[in-house]
Amino acid sequence: MPDSGPAGTGMAFDEKYTVTASPHIASDITTGRVMRDVLIALIPAVLAGAWFFGARTLLVCAVTVAACVAAEFFSRKIMRRENTTGDLSAAVTGLLLALNLPPSIELWMAVVGGAAAIVIGKQIFGGIGQNFMNPALVGRVVMLTSWGASMTRWSPAVSGALFGAMPTGGGAVDAVSAATPLALAKALFTGGGLTEGLSQATLALPSYSALFLGGVAGCIGETSALAVLLGGLYLLCRRVITWHIPAAFLGSAALLTWAFGGRGTLFGGDPLYQILSGGLFLGAFFMATDYSTSPMTKKGKLIMGLGCGVLTAVIRLFTTSPEGVSYSILIMNVVVPLIDRYTIPTVFGGGKPHE
Amino acid sequence: MGLTMRKLAGGARVPHRKWTSEAAIVKMGVPARVIIPMVQHIGAPCEPIVKKGDTVLVGQILGDTGQYVSAPIHSSVSGTVANVGQMLYPGGGRVTSVEIATDGLQRPHESVRPQTYADKKDFLGLVRASGLVGLGGAGFPGHVKLNPPPGASIDCLIVNGAECEPYITSDYRFILENARSIVSGIKLLQSVLGIPKTYVGIEDNKPAAIKLMEEMTADDRNIEIVTLRSLYPQGAEKMLIYSCTGRRVPPGKLPADVGAVVMNVNSVSLIAEFMETGMPLVKKIVTVSGNAVKKPMNLEVVIGTPLRDVFAFCGGFTTTPEKILMGGPMMGIAQFSLDVPVIKNTNAALAFDVKDAKPAPETGCIRCGKCVDNCPMQLLPLFINSAAVKGDAERLKRFHVMDCIECGTCVYNCPAKRRIVQSARLGKDILRNLAAAEKKGGRANA
Ligand code: SF4
Ligand code: SF4
Numbered sequence: 097m098p099d100s101g102p103a104g105t106g107m108a109f110d111e112k113y114t115v116t117a118s119p120h121i122a123s124d125i126t127t128g129r130v131m132r133d134v135l136i137a138l139i140p141a142v143l144a145g146a147w148f149f150g151a152r153t154l155l156v157c158a159v160t161v162a163a164c165v166a167a168e169f170f171s172r173k174i175m176r177r178e179n180t181t182g183d184l185s186a187a188v189t190g191l192l193l194a195l196n197l198p199p200s201i202e203l204w205m206a207v208v209g210g211a212a213a214i215v216i217g218k219q220i221f222g223g224i225g226q227n228f229m230n231p232a233l234v235g236r237v238v239m240l241t242s243w244g245a246s247m248t249r250w251s252p253a254v255s256g257a258l259f260g261a262m263p264t265g266g267g268a269v270d271a272v273s274a275a276t277p278l279a280l281a282k283a284l285f286t287g288g289g290l291t292e293g294l295s296q297a298t299l300a301l302p303s304y305s306a307l308f309l310g311g312v313a314g315c316i317g318e319t320s321a322l323a324v325l326l327g328g329l330y331l332l333c334r335r336v337i338t339w340h341i342p343a344a345f346l347g348s349a350a351l352l353t354w355a356f357g358g359r360g361t362l363f364g365g366d367p368l369y370q371i372l373s374g375g376l377f378l379g380a381f382f383m384a385t386d387y388s389t390s391p392m393t394k395k396g397k398l399i400m401g402l403g404c405g406v407l408t409a410v411i412r413l414f415t416t417s418p419e420g421v422s423y424s425i426l427i428m429n430v431v432v433p434l435i436d437r438y439t440i441p442t443v444f445g446g447g448k449p450h451e
Numbered sequence: 452m453g454l455t456m457r458k459l460a461g462g463a464r465v466p467h468r469k470w471t472s473e474a475a476i477v478k479m480g481v482p483a484r485v486i487i488p489m490v491q492h493i494g495a496p497c498e499p500i501v502k503k504g505d506t507v508l509v510g511q512i513l514g515d516t517g518q519y520v521s522a523p524i525h526s527s528v529s530g531t532v533a534n535v536g537q538m539l540y541p542g543g544g545r546v547t548s549v550e551i552a553t554d555g556l557q558r559p560h561e562s563v564r565p566q567t568y569a570d571k572k573d574f575l576g577l578v579r580a581s582g583l584v585g586l587g588g589a590g591f592p593g594h595v596k597l598n599p600p601p602g603a604s605i606d607c608l609i610v611n612g613a614e615c616e617p618y619i620t621s622d623y624r625f626i627l628e629n630a631r632s633i634v635s636g637i638k639l640l641q642s643v644l645g646i647p648k649t650y651v652g653i654e655d656n657k658p659a660a661i662k663l664m665e666e667m668t669a670d671d672r673n674i675e676i677v678t679l680r681s682l683y684p685q686g687a688e689k690m691l692i693y694s695c696t697g698r699r700v701p702p703g704k705l706p707a708d709v710g711a712v713v714m715n716v717n718s719v720s721l722i723a724e725f726m727e728t729g730m731p732l733v734k735k736i737v738t739v740s741g742n743a744v745k746k747p748m749n750l751e752v753v754i755g756t757p758l759r760d761v762f763a764f765c766g767g768f769t770t771t772p773e774k775i776l777m778g779g780p781m782m783g784i785a786q787f788s789l790d791v792p793v794i795k796n797t798n799a800a801l802a803f804d805v806k807d808a809k810p811a812p813e814t815g816c817i818r819c820g821k822c823v824d825n826c827p828m829q830l831l832p833l834f835i836n837s838a839a840v841k842g843d844a845e846r847l848k849r850f851h852v853m854d855c856i857e858c859g860t861c862v863y864n865c866p867a868k869r870r871i872v873q874s875a876r877l878g879k880d881i882l883r884n885l886a887a888a889e890k891k892g893g894r895a896n897a
Pocket of ligand 2: 875
């Protein structure tokens with residue numbers, strides 16, 4: 097019989113209380129909450145995609161998210177690890193991947209891409225926090241190498257397409273092809289030929305306002321820089337990300353394309369055009385800031401952003417590929433461990449390591 | 452005085468929950484028995500000098516050692532020694548303790564009389580005799596703190612009234628009710644030890660204490676009241692020194708190495724009181740709070756009072772508590788029994804129900820970097836965590852695990868609730884054992 101303590105005090109004498117290490121309180125922030133914030137931040141970009149490319153883009157998003165979550169669920173199951181779909185990180189990967197796909201992508205390809213993103217990009221390394229390359233970009237690159245044509249088939253953006261007729265039959269949209277702003281710019285500046293089927297008339301560059309507000313051809317998530325920016329600001333306000341990577345990324349890309357983007361003249365480039373196009377905002381705010389694959393310290397983050405910006409500018413200006421955001425982020429992902437290693441902060445009050 | 456403009460490198464906005472800030476200190480009275488452990492400080496444990504059956508009086512020495520880094524332990528009550536043996540101790544495990552059946556008369560010992568001293572050395576001897584140890588945290592003996600090692604000299608006294616831990620209001624109440632004694636302690640230390648400047652650091656969530664201390668010291672330009680931002684862990688020694696003076700204590704060094712000594716508001720007051728009356732450290736102000744406590748209060752209790760009596764005095768529990776803490780929720784120690792006594796550095800006794808006591812599940816680190824941004828020591832907590840889990844001594848060293856002050860700020864805001872403090876302790880043990888083994892090996896080779 098338990099010996100009872102002083103009457104009415106709720107004290108027994110045989111109790112054993114929970115003993116854990118300090119601290120004994122914690123904020124209510126969880127991984128799931130952080131990921132939910134990222135999903136919320138992506139809503140404007142998803143809506144912009146639907147507005148300009150039609151309701152089918154919503155289907156692409158849904159399918160990719162479902163594929164990622166399912167892939168996460170089954171890989172954890174196969175590895176006999178706890179189910180982590182509840183932390184929403186797989187959903188974030190799915191949505192990011194969808195936003196990096198052309199609106200007319202075949203749905204089954206999106207499914208394969210989503211599965212690849214999670215399995216090859218993340219779970220092989222042990223899951224969240226362990227992977228060293230951005231899973232969504234891994235998925236995208238897998239798709240680019242497998243189905244190059246589908247991945248570069250751009251449909252024109254039409255304001256209000258959301259309320260247009262849903263394309264029927266087949267998988268893909270029977271799209272009129274269009275050129276992305278960067279491909280157009282590249283063609284104009286280098287004088288090279290454009291993709292067949294594009295008439296001279298379409299060669300006019302889109303205006304800044306079209307780039308900013310939306311209405312240019314491209315991936316679902318890159319048509320409207322404004323929508324992405326809104327989400328990015330939300331992430332900054334919610335302290336999900338810090339300003340370091342986006343600022344260094346956008347700043348260095350703008351500076352370099354300004355300096356070397358003009359034909360023969362220094363500082364003759366068009367930095368605004370460059371940063372507003374080609375998914376640079378999406379990359380800077382959402383892809384390069386991916387926790388698992390970006391550095392830990394502020395200094396490291398600046399280096400990461402700078403590296404991404406420089407690489408993007410180099411790829412855009414000096415190679416035949418007009419894009420470059422994805423590849424530069426992936427390249428920087430690989431050197432993150434190195435950045436982390438060389439940016440270990442000085443201990444408070446100190447210089448050398450403790451003996 | 453303005454708000455200090457020095458920003459900590461990290462820190463977290465923890466909830467305040469200072470429910471007891473308006474609760475004036477209530478004298479609890481003497482329980483039927485007290486348990487007085489012979490270890491209440493960092494340094495050599497005391498040897499008991501009383502035995503079962505002895506009659507003891509308030510202020511009488513129960514245990515002491517010949518060691519310098521130590522402090523005597525006094526009886527907090529008058530009564531009869533019921534037992535000397537191994538008893539539960541709030542730091543964990545059991546230590547030699549003296550159990551006294553009290554007689555309720557609180558008759559003082561003959562040694563309790565006004566003290567006199569001729570010089571600084573005498574004075575420091577008396578500080579040791581007062582039994583003073585650091586009352587905020589670790590329990591470093593007071594006379595050691597005040598006597599800097601050769602080569603160092605102390606040019607500023609920093610009085611800690613920050614009280615950055617949630618729930619705890621004992622220092623706040625103490626300031627409000629004993630400001631005069633605090634100020635006379637400061638003046639005494641300044642004059643005897645030749646310390647030119649004193650800073651009293653108080654967080655800005657205690658405006659009444661700041662105002663009172665400013666009024667009390669308005670005529671003294673050598674005492675400055677510093678308003679600190681309410682940011683955990685503002686009251687940690689290194690952070691407090693930095694906030695008040697801008698000096699940074701280097702890794703592995705002591706405050707004295709940058710000319711500072713930090714004392715809790717209670718400690719400076721105790722020194723003044725001891726010189727006046729000769730009553731050593733035998734009682735503590737303890738905040739009793741937490742959502743399982745019926746009547747949260749601030750109590751003055753005699754050292755050695757078991758937590759069971761402390762909680763009973765506050766009306767007991769509203770519901771069966773799940774977790775009992777000695778100290779605040781950020782750095783306090785969880786107790787599995789109510790039989791542990793209040794000791795010299797106890798400042799709070801908290802009880803929580805299941806809802807508040809359940810640790811959130813630990814999930815995989817997502818490398819979000821929040822712990823890095825929050826660590827006041829500018830460490831990389833996530834890497835300390837992973838290195839300790841793997842037992843990787845080389846990485847533990849590279850990530851400066853020894854400089855972790857175990858404040859828990861990193862864990863507080865970690866979305867994955869990684870047990871970083873736990874792994875930092877483990878990591879320190881790994882490195883200490885390694886160093887000990889190397890030393891032994893080195894000797895064997897020599
Ligand atoms: S706060 Fe937690 S999840 Fe984030 S990096 Fe630190 S340990 Fe990892
Ligand atoms: S517990 Fe250690 S690692 Fe964590 S914030 Fe405090 S000092 Fe930094």
